[in-house]
Each structure stands twice: as structure tokens, then as C-alpha cells.
Amino acid sequence: MTTRILVVDDSSADRLMIKSMLGHYTVQTASNGQEGLAILEAEGPFDMVILDINMPVMNGFEFLEIIKEKGLLRNLRVMILTNYDENDNEIRGLQMGAVDYIRKPIQLESLIARIEIHTELLRMQKLLEEEFSKQTQTYNKIYQQAPIGIAVSFNREPCTEDENPYININPMYQEITGYSSDMLRSLGWEALTHPDDISENLRYYERMVSGEIEGYTMDKRFLRPDGTYVWVNMVVSKIDLHVNHKYNHVSMIQNITLRKEAEQRLMESERSKSVLLSHLPGLAYRCKYDEHWTMEFVSDGAKELTGYDSKDLLFNQAVTFNEIIAEEYRTMLRKVWSDLLPLRQTLNAEYELVKKDGSRIWVLEKGQGIFNEEGELEALEGIILDVTEKKRMEENLKFQMEHDSWTGIRNQYSLDKVLTEDLNRHDGSSKALMAVNLSYLHVVTLVYGHHYTQDLIKKIADTLLLYCSSDKSLYKFQDNQFVFYFHEVSSREDILKFAKDLHESLENLLLLERINLGFGVVEFRSDHNTDGDRLMKSMLIASEKGLENQEQLPIIFFDEEMEAGLLREEEIKKELVQITDHINPERLSLHYQPILNIKDHTIVGFEALARLDSTYLGKVSPVEFIAVAEKSKLIIPIGERIIDMALKFIKRLYEKGLNNYWVSINISPIQLLKEDFCAYLFNAMGTYQIQPESVHIEITETVFSSNYDDINKTLGVLKAHGIHISIDDFGTGYSSLSRERELNINCLKIDKSFIDKLTENEENSAITGDIIVMAHRLGHTVIAEGVENEKQLSYLKSHQCDLVQGYYFYKPIQVNEIFDVLL
Structure with a gap:
């Protein structure tokens, strides 16, 4: 998406000129602050505002104050337009929230360079905000290949690595300054700043450090190792790295030495239109609309762009412009012009030129037809820019994407x-x-x-x-x-x-x-x-x-058998989608298996077990349909429906005075990784007025195979609110007893496979006993699931297991039959 810019200026000429300069951005204009405010509120969001200070109806300062009060300034970069003798206005504008100023008369290169810098700053700020949730490798590629210099936490004074561990300087920053990252850190930016620029730089920097401003932009010079200096446009902004860190900022620089040299030459004397055009990047032209594109004016940029002197191209003296257009693009370019001219539209075309030395470059031509008062076409005027590097970057991005x-x-x-x-x-x-x-x-x-x-x-x-x-x-x-x-x-x-x-x-x-x-x-x-x-x-x-x-x-x-399995999976997915869309939702239900105190065999709670009764497939195992739900991400709405049904069941228990029972709900790792899971669960419990001690959460060990820290943090939030956490099927996944100490859990559920082996041999039985002992030492309750006979129960009781569930006592029971058991 292109950068959206709002130009607020009472001068129609300035508005038109700025909009023309920024043709490749999305630009809207307003003639005063009041009109600009209306556009901003009705058609936002915008990325930048170019704001004149002196305007009727509502001036620039009033505009700044209002958008700041309305909270519109937070995500907006405002650049104010000032005259060379309005230093006070510049300072006041920056104090009110503007990030930059542009002095009139406006220069194309200066404006575009600043827009590019602020566009890049917006992009990099977003990247920095998202850095901790993205892969480090992806961030590094973008950071390392950025076309501008970027320095995070670049220290003012000389520092050691221990004193400034957060410094990070990309290759372009090192290339512009001529110093390696280690040298920049050991010297500090103040020592490298040109003596004539130190005072202004320190003034801005100290205001930012004190909190008076959030950042600043300035043109300055860096002294290079060879004794020369390089002009840069520098944007500095505060970032939060560490509360006790001195250098909580990021700076971005772009080499503007050539631009500064051009500005210096322009300031020395008045220049004619041809001299001005000769210092624009690329080639400015005026030509006939004929078979040769006969040039009537060509700027001096022709030499650098094509290898030909401008006089060689004028009136086809040495070569026609048509001849240096790569042959495969000539017909295309002529057709584009023929389509655009009757509509009086502007040309934006990319094609290749063949330089004098035979090499090829990619160019972007921006042009338009010039018509006389009778509507007759007189000539074509425009500018041709070298975009070879941009094309190369596009190819690199394409490679990375593929x-x-x-x-x-x-x-x-x-x-x-x-x-x-x-x-x-x-x-x-x-x-x-x-x-x-x-x-x-x-x-x-x-x-x-x-x-x-x-x-x-x-x-x-x-x-x-x-x-x-x-x-x-x-x-x-x-x-x-x-x-x-x-x-x-x-x-x-x-x-x-x-x-x-x-x-x-x-x-x-x-x-x-x-x-x-x-x-x-x-x-x-x-x-x-x-x-x-x-x-x-x-x-x-x-x-x-x-x-x-x-x-x-x-x-x-x-083969066909797997094809049938695939069709079965799709049928299950279709059924789950219908359930989430409230079409026959009764096909998903919960059965409840009692969990008992091992000492007196009294019921203390239930495990909620999901059941799917498919219209076409009949009863589908939860192992099968939950896997399909997780694979298709339907586990989020399905999981929320299961939670809702379980909480309604707890509410029914409350209504019958059975407040001492709890219900254990199985939760998928996909649900746990959802940012708002805890908020959703707490809100649902609040809706049904469910106490935390009535809710237990069951997770399988596989949730810890990845995202361990994120999931354990979520469990900590749930546990802190009084919800009990159990690890289901313990012993079959990724956890170990030594790791249980780190987990935010209350209970271990020993997998049925261990219970089945209690009747096999003494060695297998000993493992289960060891699990119970170690879990108790860690302060965890132990539940044995899948108990099916008296021998298993006797062993578990003799080894002080706390709770049991299984067919020996109860199979999973439909909700309406639960109360026959309890009452």
C-alpha cells in the first residue's frame, strides 16, 4: 500500500507543486486547517501531513493542537512548511508534535528525501514493534539489506561492549560513515560529528533524552576515516530497550552529500531552468511525438543515464532516442503513449535503455503531453530516472519470497x-x-x-x-x-x-x-x-x-484407501463447520466421567469428554475429530463451544446445590496460544457465575514440544486465578518429572498405558509408583485414569495415589444421567 499524504496549505500553487512532486504517493490536499481536519477525520488514516503554518480560518498551530487533543497525532508524522527566517515557528512546531520541517521555497530532492526518510521510519518502527514476535532471521535480512543506515542504541560517548550491549548498526550505516560497528561503538557519535554540527545535534539530543521531544531530524556531517566528511539526513527516535539503559533510541541516516552539493551550488547563484533541470536526477526532456522521439531539450543528466552527451540526443544529431530504447520495448512504449494522450493522462512506464557502452539499465519514465489552446499536441515533457537498483531489489525480494x-x-x-x-x-x-x-x-x-x-x-x-x-x-x-x-x-x-x-x-x-x-x-x-x-x-x-x-x-x-480417509476427514471437517455455524449443533455433546477419591470412592469431580455424532459417519472418536479440528483451526470455535457446555453443566450443579464438584476441560495448545484465551475463559466464567475452584484445565504433554515459555506463562495466569491445571496422559509425551518443577500445574494424570501394565510385572508397576512419589514431592496431586480392575486399584491405593477414574467405577455418562448418580 502506498504512503498516504495530506497537504494542508492555503497556497494552491504550493499544493499543486507538492502533489506533482509526490506523484508516486497517494496525496490529498486541503486549503486550510479546518478543511484538513475534516479530511483527516473522514478519510483517514493518513501516514503524513505536510502542514503550512500561516493559513486563514485555522492556522497550522491550531491544527496541531486539535489533532493532538483528538489523539490523531499518535500515528501521524507531521512536517511543517516554514520560511528561512521562521526559526521560532520551527521550534514551536516540533514542540507541538511535528517531526520535521521543510523550508520554502520547496526543493524537489529535499522534499522527496525527507518523505522517503519518514516513510522508511514508519516502516522500520513497525518492524521494531513486531520484532519479538517474528523470526529473527527474517528481521535480520530486512535490517541488513535496508537501503538506509540504521543504528539502534548508538552511544554518544565511547563505550565498551559491556557498557552498551544493545548497540546494533546495519551495514549501510557502516558504509556511509566508513567505520565498522565496533569502531563506531568505541568512538561514539559525538566524536564523529563535524565540529560545526555538534552544537545543534547535542541540543536536539538532550531535549529528546529529557523527554521534551520524542525524536528529531536534522542534516549533519560525519567525519570519515580518510578525513573527508559525508552529509546525511538523520532521523532519531526514542525506543524502549531497557529502563536503565542510557541510549534508548534508533537513528536512521541517508547519504545526501550529492544533494547538499547541489543545494550549495544552487544557493551560490540564480540559475536558469536548464541549469536547474541539469541537477535533477536522471534525464529531463522535451521531445516531439514522432517516430524518433526527436529531442528538443535534454538535461545534462543524459550523460550519466545513457552515456551520451545531451547534444548527441538533441534533434537526433548522433543518435535518436528511439534507438537507445531496448528493441523489445519500443512498440509497447508507443502504444502506451497512444492510449494515454487522448485521455490527457500521465505516463508512468518502466522499460530498458541500451547505454552507449552496450550495457542495459532499467528506467522509469514519467511524462505528459503538452497541448496548446486549440487542444493540439505540441510536445511531450517528462523525466527519466534510473531504477536499475530498485529492479534489482525487487528481484531479490522475489527470490526471498520463492x-x-x-x-x-x-x-x-x-x-x-x-x-x-x-x-x-x-x-x-x-x-x-x-x-x-x-x-x-x-x-x-x-x-x-x-x-x-x-x-x-x-x-x-x-x-x-x-x-x-x-x-x-x-x-x-x-x-x-x-x-x-x-x-x-x-x-x-x-x-x-x-x-x-x-x-x-x-x-x-x-x-x-x-x-x-x-x-x-x-x-x-x-x-x-x-x-x-x-x-x-x-x-x-x-x-x-x-x-x-x-x-x-x-x-x-x-491410494483409494487413503483417498477414502481424506474424504472422511473432509466430511468431519464439514460437520464441524456446520456445528460452528449453529447448524445441528446438538451433534457435538459432552459426556462426563466421574473422578473419585481413592480412599472412600466418593465422586469429587468429572472429566468433560467431547462426543461427535455425525449424520453420515455415525459416532466419531474424539481422537479423530479433535485432530481434524486442530488441523483446520476449527478447534478455536469448537473449543469455545465445549467450554460453554461444560460451564453450563457446572451451573446446573450449582442450581441443585452440588457446589463441591469440579469439572475438568481438555484444552488444545492452539487455544492456549491464542492471545485472548485467558480473557475469554474468565469472561465466560463470569457470565455463568462459575467459581475458579470448579474449573480444572487438562493439557497433554505435547503442548510443551514448542512454545514452552508462552504456554507456561498462560498456565501461570490461569493458576493464579485459582483454576487447577492438570497434565493429561503423563509419561507419553515431552515432559519429565525433573521438568515438572518448572511448570505451572497442580496435578499429574498418569496415562492409561501405565495403569494397564500394573498387572504385567513388578518392573512396570515400579515405574508408576515412582511417578506418584516424585509428583507428591513436587506438591502435585496424582490422578490415575483407565482403572479397570481391583488389582490396579489396590496397587494405586497402596502407593497413595490421590484420585482415580475408569470403567471400574463409571463409564462416561450423559449429562442428564449424572444427577441420577449424584442425587
Whole structure:
């Protein structure tokens, strides 16, 4: 989205000139403060306001004061227009919340440079605010490749690394100043500032540090190591790094040495239009609308842009402009002009020029037709700018968008794009997708750390790349998956041989890391009406089956049985969607299994167990439909419905005077990671007037496989409000007794698999006893689930287990039958 700018100035000439200068931004204008305020409130939000101070009806200061009172200034960057003798107005404007000032008469380069700086500042501020929720690697790429210098926490005085641990200076900042990051820190910015600029810089800096202003912008000079100095436009803004840190600010600089030199030359004497145009970037022109684009005026910028002197282009003396337009763009450019001129519209066209030395550059031409009073076209006028670097950056961004940042391999976005194009060809060729699925990578990460896993993935990627060819391409799919795309397949045997070769190459590396490998293949023809998303889903299902099939060659081809499973999953998803849309919501219900005190066998609480009665599939296991809900993100509305039903049940218990029972609700990690989960739960409990001690939350150990700190923090909030937290199926996932000490929980539920083994042998029984002892030492209650016989109960009772549930006492009971048990 382009930057939106509001220009508020009573001078129609200034408004028109500024709007013309900022043609590639979205610009609106107002003739006074009152009109500007109305536009701001009715058509906002805007990113910037260019504000004249001296205006009728409502002046600039009144405008600033009103938008500040209305809270409109917080997300707005205001630049005031002043004259060279209005220093007091500049200071007052900055004190009232403006971030910059522009002196009249307005210079194009100065205006654009400042707009670009503030546009970049807005972008970087957003990036900084989002930094802690984004991947460090993505942030670093943007930060390192930013086209302006950026310095976070650049110290004023010389500092050691220990004294300023937050400093971070990007490569462009180092390139502009000529110093490395370590040298900049050890010297401090004051020592590098030109003596003539120190006073002004310190005055702004001290006002910002004192809290008088939030930031400032100024043009200043940095002394470089070779004794020269570089002019920069610098924007400094406060950021919150640490309460006790001295340098809580970020500064951004752009090299404006050439601009300053041009300004100096302009200030020395009055210049004619041709001299002014000669100092604009690129090439300014006036030409005929003929087959040669015969030039009647060409600025001196022609030499730098094309390699030809301006006199060579004038009136086709040495070369016609048409000849230096790359041949493949000539027809296009002429057609665009022919379409725009009858409509009196402005040209904005990008194309390539061939320079005198034969090299090519990308240019942006902005032009318009000049018509006489009779409406006849007299000439074309415009400017042509070199945008080669911008094009290069676009190509870099495209590469980053289509490739995995760590391995350099094309990513899922790229695969989607290629697959869609191939499917649309309908050429009847046989193709296949083969997923290379790696299991237990998360375990490697937990044991050895993220960087170790990343290096391992890079080694695997390098091995897989060796198997690419003209008819087989490799893509990085998800964290633990790669995909080979077979553009042409002769037979299934070819795929099997290829998978066998891959397996042999990777086997030693993966065996050492205890990682399982599975291949999943989906075969298709491009003449079939096939959906790309469906193909990839089928491939992933087959690859998961491949992981389960750890035979000599763990490969599975997607077949009709898996297709039926996929259709079943889609049917379940459709049913869940209908339930969330309140269509036959009764198909989702809760049954309640009593939980008993092991000493006297009295019921103390219930576990709420979800049940789905499908119209087409009949009764569906919660293991199956909850997995579908989590995969499709429907677990949020489904989970909220389950919570609502459980709270209503507790409310019914209250109404019958049964206030001493609690209900345990199973919660998905996806729900826990939702920012407003705690607020939602507390609000729902408030709606039904439910006490915290009546609500228990059950989570499985798998929630701690990732996002450990975030989830444990959420559990801490729930626990602090009096809600009990239990770990369900303990012993089957990622936790350990040693780690339980760190968790914000109250209770362990021993998985049924441990209870089943109590009747097998003494060794298996001892494990369960040890779990109970260690959990009690950590202050946790212990619940044994799945108790089915007297022997299991006797063992648990002899080892002081606290609570039990299972078929030995009660099966899950429908809600209307609960009260027959309790009353």
C-alpha cells in the first residue's frame, strides 16, 4: 500500500507543486486547517501531513493542537512548511508534535528525501514493534539489506561492549560513515560529528533524552576515516530497550552529500531552468511525438543515464532516442503513449535503455503531453530516472519470497506456483509429487538446540540437491519436509528406484541422529481436473503413512484407501463447520466421567469428554475429530463451544446445590496460544457465575514440544486465578518429572498405558509408583485414569495415589444421567 499524504496549505500553487512532486504517493490536499481536519477525520488514516503554518480560518498551530487533543497525532508524522527566517515557528512546531520541517521555497530532492526518510521510519518502527514476535532471521535480512543506515542504541560517548550491549548498526550505516560497528561503538557519535554540527545535534539530543521531544531530524556531517566528511539526513527516535539503559533510541541516516552539493551550488547563484533541470536526477526532456522521439531539450543528466552527451540526443544529431530504447520495448512504449494522450493522462512506464557502452539499465519514465489552446499536441515533457537498483531489489525480494531462507531451496510458494501452471496446461503428461518426511526433528531441537537442527537440515538439503535433474526439482515444504516434483514419470518403478537411492544416501546421517524417514507419493496427470492443494494434502498423508512403515524402503503411494480417509476427514471437517455455524449443533455433546477419591470412592469431580455424532459417519472418536479440528483451526470455535457446555453443566450443579464438584476441560495448545484465551475463559466464567475452584484445565504433554515459555506463562495466569491445571496422559509425551518443577500445574494424570501394565510385572508397576512419589514431592496431586480392575486399584491405593477414574467405577455418562448418580 502506498504512503498516504495530506497537504494542508492555503497556497494552491504550493499544493499543486507538492502533489506533482509526490506523484508516486497517494496525496490529498486541503486549503486550510479546518478543511484538513475534516479530511483527516473522514478519510483517514493518513501516514503524513505536510502542514503550512500561516493559513486563514485555522492556522497550522491550531491544527496541531486539535489533532493532538483528538489523539490523531499518535500515528501521524507531521512536517511543517516554514520560511528561512521562521526559526521560532520551527521550534514551536516540533514542540507541538511535528517531526520535521521543510523550508520554502520547496526543493524537489529535499522534499522527496525527507518523505522517503519518514516513510522508511514508519516502516522500520513497525518492524521494531513486531520484532519479538517474528523470526529473527527474517528481521535480520530486512535490517541488513535496508537501503538506509540504521543504528539502534548508538552511544554518544565511547563505550565498551559491556557498557552498551544493545548497540546494533546495519551495514549501510557502516558504509556511509566508513567505520565498522565496533569502531563506531568505541568512538561514539559525538566524536564523529563535524565540529560545526555538534552544537545543534547535542541540543536536539538532550531535549529528546529529557523527554521534551520524542525524536528529531536534522542534516549533519560525519567525519570519515580518510578525513573527508559525508552529509546525511538523520532521523532519531526514542525506543524502549531497557529502563536503565542510557541510549534508548534508533537513528536512521541517508547519504545526501550529492544533494547538499547541489543545494550549495544552487544557493551560490540564480540559475536558469536548464541549469536547474541539469541537477535533477536522471534525464529531463522535451521531445516531439514522432517516430524518433526527436529531442528538443535534454538535461545534462543524459550523460550519466545513457552515456551520451545531451547534444548527441538533441534533434537526433548522433543518435535518436528511439534507438537507445531496448528493441523489445519500443512498440509497447508507443502504444502506451497512444492510449494515454487522448485521455490527457500521465505516463508512468518502466522499460530498458541500451547505454552507449552496450550495457542495459532499467528506467522509469514519467511524462505528459503538452497541448496548446486549440487542444493540439505540441510536445511531450517528462523525466527519466534510473531504477536499475530498485529492479534489482525487487528481484531479490522475489527470490526471498520463492526460496527457503536457510537452505536456498525453492519453497512451498514456488511449488504452488509451478504446480498450478502445469495443471493449467492440460498436456496429459504423467507427473508425481514425492514428500521426504523427517520425524523427530523437534526432539533433536530440544536436545541440541535450534542451530544444530538447522545445520542438520542444511546437510540433508545439500544431499537431496544432488538428485535434482531436468525432470525432477526439489522444494522445501515445511519444517521437516522436502518435496520432489517429478515433471515426467515413465513408471512407478522409476520412483521406487529414486526413493531407494535417496534412502541409501540419507540413511547413515539420519540413523546417527535417530531420525526416521518416510516417503509419500501422489501420482497424477495434468489433463485431469485436479486441485493442487488436494494433491499436496494427499502427498502429505502418504508421507505420514511412510513414517509409520519403517521397513526396508519406507515409501507409500497415495491410494483409494487413503483417498477414502481424506474424504472422511473432509466430511468431519464439514460437520464441524456446520456445528460452528449453529447448524445441528446438538451433534457435538459432552459426556462426563466421574473422578473419585481413592480412599472412600466418593465422586469429587468429572472429566468433560467431547462426543461427535455425525449424520453420515455415525459416532466419531474424539481422537479423530479433535485432530481434524486442530488441523483446520476449527478447534478455536469448537473449543469455545465445549467450554460453554461444560460451564453450563457446572451451573446446573450449582442450581441443585452440588457446589463441591469440579469439572475438568481438555484444552488444545492452539487455544492456549491464542492471545485472548485467558480473557475469554474468565469472561465466560463470569457470565455463568462459575467459581475458579470448579474449573480444572487438562493439557497433554505435547503442548510443551514448542512454545514452552508462552504456554507456561498462560498456565501461570490461569493458576493464579485459582483454576487447577492438570497434565493429561503423563509419561507419553515431552515432559519429565525433573521438568515438572518448572511448570505451572497442580496435578499429574498418569496415562492409561501405565495403569494397564500394573498387572504385567513388578518392573512396570515400579515405574508408576515412582511417578506418584516424585509428583507428591513436587506438591502435585496424582490422578490415575483407565482403572479397570481391583488389582490396579489396590496397587494405586497402596502407593497413595490421590484420585482415580475408569470403567471400574463409571463409564462416561450423559449429562442428564449424572444427577441420577449424584442425587
